[in-house]
Amino acid sequence: MPYEELPHTADIRVRVIGATHREIFREAAQALMAVMYGLQSSQQTISPVRHEVHLTEEDTGLLLHSFLSEVIFLSETSGTVFTAFEVNVLEDQLDAVLLGVPFDPDVHGMGHEVKGVSLSGMRILNKEGQNVLEILFDI
Amino acid sequence: MQEGLVRLGSLVWEVPIGFVPGMRVPGRIYLSEALMSSLEDGAVRQLANVATMPGIVSHALAMPDIHWGYGFPIGGVAAFSMEDGVISPGGVGFDINCGVRLMGTPLVRKDLGDVRGLLEELYRAVPTGVGAKSSLRLSGQALDAMMVQGSSWAEQEGYGLPADIRRCEDAGAMAGADPAAVSQKAKQRGMPQAGTLGAGNHFLEVQEVKEVYDPAAAAAFGVREGQVCVMVHCGSRGLGHQVCTDHLLTLERAVKKYQIALSDRQLACAPLSSPEGKAYYGAMAAAANYAWANRQLIMHNTRDVLRRLYHIPHEEMPLIYDVAHNVAKMEEHEVEGHRVRLCVHRKGATRAFGPGREEVAAEFRETGQPVIIPGSMGTSSFLLKGTAHAMAATFGSTCHGAGRLLSRTAAKKEISGREVTESLARNGIVVKAPHPGAIAEEAPAAYKSSAEVVRVVHESGISLLVARLEPIGVIKG
DSSP: OOOEEEOOSSSEEEEEEESSHHHHHHHHHHHHHHHHHOOOGGGOOOOOEEEEEEEEOSSHHHHHHHHHHHHHHHHHHHTEEEEEEEEEEETTEEEEEEEEEEOOHHHHTTSOOOOEEOSTTOEEEEETTEEEEEEEEEO | OOTTOEEOSSSEEEEOTTSSTTOSSOEEEEOOHHHHTTOOHHHHHHHHHHTTSTTEEEEEEEEEEEEOOSSSOEEEEEEEETTTOEEOGGGTOSSTTOEEEEEEEEEEGGGGOOHHHHHHHHHHHSOBSTTOOOSOOOOHHHHHHHHHHTHHHHHHTTSSOHHHHHTBGGGGOOTTOOGGGSOHHHHHHHGGGTTOOBSTTOEEEEEEEEEESOHHHHHHHTOOTTEEEEEEEEOOHHHHHHHHHHHHHHHHHHHHHTTOOOSOGGGOOEETTSHHHHHHHHHHHHHHHHHHHHHHHHHHHHHHHHHHHHOOOGGGSOEEEEEESEEEEEEEEEETTEEEEEEEEEESOEEOBOTTOTTSOGGGTTTOOEEEEOOSTTSOEEEEEOBHHHHHHSSSEEOOSOOBOSOHHHHHHHOOHHHHHHHHHHTTOEEEOSSHHHHHHTOGGGBOOHHHHHHHHHHTTSSEEEEEEEEEEEEEO
């Protein structure tokens, strides 16, 4: 399910919904890429670049924060726009494979530079069996 | 009017102790009635939360461009005691030493000729927008030197003039920078971005000095009516963003370790005397120095373009001043009759030191330091001077800009990039940006009036107007 943008004056606040933590991690990363590179779903094609991420943190919030921060770091330093995420979350541990395409300013230059992911602006709620995540990207 | 605020004067409001539980000092907001209508509840609450932090001195302050931010409100200022105070990335922001510099030229508007052509040349010379990379190839050693020496590093490498250095706040380099406290990740992000403008509200603008309010100060600053100037607004790029991300996690843990009671997790902090607090300070200062070098590199590339197009030597394009507006610094201030050393956080606020301060370059010691307040795209920017009143009332601080009014989404819904470009063109302003969306989001209607923000700081005496500059051509990041 695509992310929903919530009102915020200075930054970008988004909501994603998923049945599992794994899903909301994946959707949050997709939302991050959409914000950073102005991606449309139709632009998600073959993804020749591959990165792996392995993280351990104290709780789910910190794990998600570290994961998204790592996605920003890898995207910026490797010049990759990630278009697909295979994420496994087990309690305080995350293993992910990030698939992407090389950054092309003509295709991916329509987004925002995300400076960071707000740790405290993050809320994970359980509503009617669904995980609802709200997250703030500082831009 | 916001419920719970107490009016202290025509332009000053107090957030009384008790507005939120645990406040150690009151909050104080500089605001006009016109700006009160756009004051967000969240921003006032954030200011009140700042007032709960350990070791805060005197007041938690907010400038008239206050709006909801991360941790501190944007426009927030707070000073902490060196003995029992704290340092917090939430009081600095992700873009460490985001700041502004203003460079003079010997040109007047009619000398520019084809402004569109000039902007195209500048756009080629200054990498701009998401994913832009520098042509400069830095070694790890050079990056470390840049993080310690700031503007001086750039000047010594041939990207500037010796006179540029003293015309930067802190001579373009904060003491205490510690590259060892900057992660490899941050360094990896910083290396290819030196000399890049970035995106969002960052810009490079060709401006004309339209009106001088204080001829003596303008003469001291080297500014005259009709003069073409160039303003650069940017910060520490991915390096600074990563420093903030890394140290937020460390300080989040420090809050538990030192049992600091916080009313908002975004205010994660550590005692100034703790290893965690010192490491953040060292890394933040390193990122701040990177930002000063970054603006120096951008100015050098701008000078090269102007030299090529208009045959002006670099020496005839002096730096007027460079100010930081996202930083925490050790400064001496008078508190209750005693001169004390404090850690002053300015988050979307500008230092505005008055006459006589030794930190300010000798040529500005009589007038007070130059203060540069950028407008939003297509609107006036202002040059002001610091005052003795600011030293007494705001730890030598003033506003930093216009302050956002509309979200980016709302701005884009209201007006298209093309409409904004056409409307600016009707006023003789040329805009160049990576994509039309970047223009729509930064449309003048998305911001508070910079003129009203500046009126408030001028009339309340925390800085005084020297000159108004109007845009001729804008490169949006």
